[in-house]
Amino acid sequence: MTDSRTGLARRTLLKAGLAVAAVGATGCDGSGSAGEAGDLAEVSKGAMTDFTAGQQFTATEDLTFSTFFPEWPEVPYRKDWMVWKEITKRTRVKLEARVVPLSDYISKRSLQISAGDAPLLIPLTYVGEESSLTSSGAILPVSDYVHLMPNFRARVEEYGLQADLDRMRQEDGRYYLLPGMFQDRNPDFSLTIRADRFEQAGIAVPQTWDEVRTALRGLKDKNPGMYPFSDNYQGNSTLNFAAVSFGTRAGWGFGNGMVFDPATDSFVYGPATSQHKDLVTFFHSLIADGLMDPESYTRPPSWPSGSSSPASHW
Known part of the structure; x- marks a missing residue:
């Protein structure tokens, strides 16, 4: 829903609601250990060799990543949603959803991370919620991998958001949430x-x-x-x-x-x-x-x- 009155907005916002964290026990290709940022050679399957800012990421071969999917009771999960096909079309990455009822999402997320059984991608994590999930080392700090994200780095620099990112850092000096960035205010709900x-x-x-x-x-x-x-x-x-x-x-x-x-x-x-x-x-x-x-x-x-x-x- 829009309004005839134009709202004042900061040029760019950080939204950690769509936070994506990678599970430390799983590498980029779905097997092995990702290790430190410098150990990526063994888990760089499908990576673009000359990926630069302004390019659409498209894997060099078909990949499959697992992800949590919190299921709203009003909107049951459907495997044939167009969004899944569009993601694969653009990136050659297929997302396999592990569907979790929304009412149980918080507890199941913590339980599966603690048990080492979480999927590779963990969405719907808000700033502050990650603090209790990082101490075991089961979650990879996304800040260690931003050098592989040219579009992300370009927007951070263009909009002057480094200070905002720094406020998300944990005691170890790293941040574990991948924020969404918007050039204008973009409400998630209506x-x-x-x-x-x-x-x-x-x-x-x-x-x-x-x-x-x-x-x-x-x-x-x-x-x-x-x-x-x-x-x-x-x-x-x-x-x-x-x-x-x-x-x-x-x-x-x-x-x-x-x-x-x-x-x-x-x-x-x-x-x-x-x-x-x-x-x-x-x-x-x-x-x-x-x-x-x-x-x-x-x-x-x-x-x-x-x-x-x-x-x-x-």
Whole structure:
């Protein structure tokens, strides 16, 4: 969902939610030990010899890597998803998913890493969660291998992100999460709607927050005894991505609260801005008008114990 109001954003963000760590007991070709960064000759199967920044990585031969796949209950895993074929088409790498129910992901991830039975790639790991997983040496520090990642290094240099990466380092001076980088703010989550309810009510899918309010009023008129909008995560999910289009930070995305203001070429504290007041005022009005369930901000979040990630719906 987009908004007619343009949000202020830092040029580039680090997102460690899509963190990929390699298991130390497995080499790049799926066998043997990867060892230290200098021991890569024996596990460089499929590597491009002249891989430089700006190139699409394509292995020189077909490869298969195993990966965890946390399965959302609302979206069961499907082996025939187009994304798997597209990854293989572009890179000659086939990903074999080890499907784990989302509710058990945190515990199974730790258990399988401790048992030396984890797949090669471990996604969905947030900053701070890796601390308890690295002491055994079962996880490879991705910082030892960035010299093999020219596109990654180029973006880090271009956007001046080395200091951000350094803050992710553990006591051994290395970092174990591979962050995703975006040139502009790119919220990972948005609103989920009941398309059948919208169609029955003759309401178009909203494209701005003003249209969201109008749509909610239409749904409320059709269902006067119900709240048309709810958040399962104490408002953190909705405010996380809504704040972007309002030009501030809130919810899970609050961080230190600082947002980049291109008008002054400086960072400002989001909650002290008029944009943040607009955000709070807007969602307060949804509660006041009976368009959003007030328990959205008080009910216990329905997310696996030990982790935090958003989802909103109506």
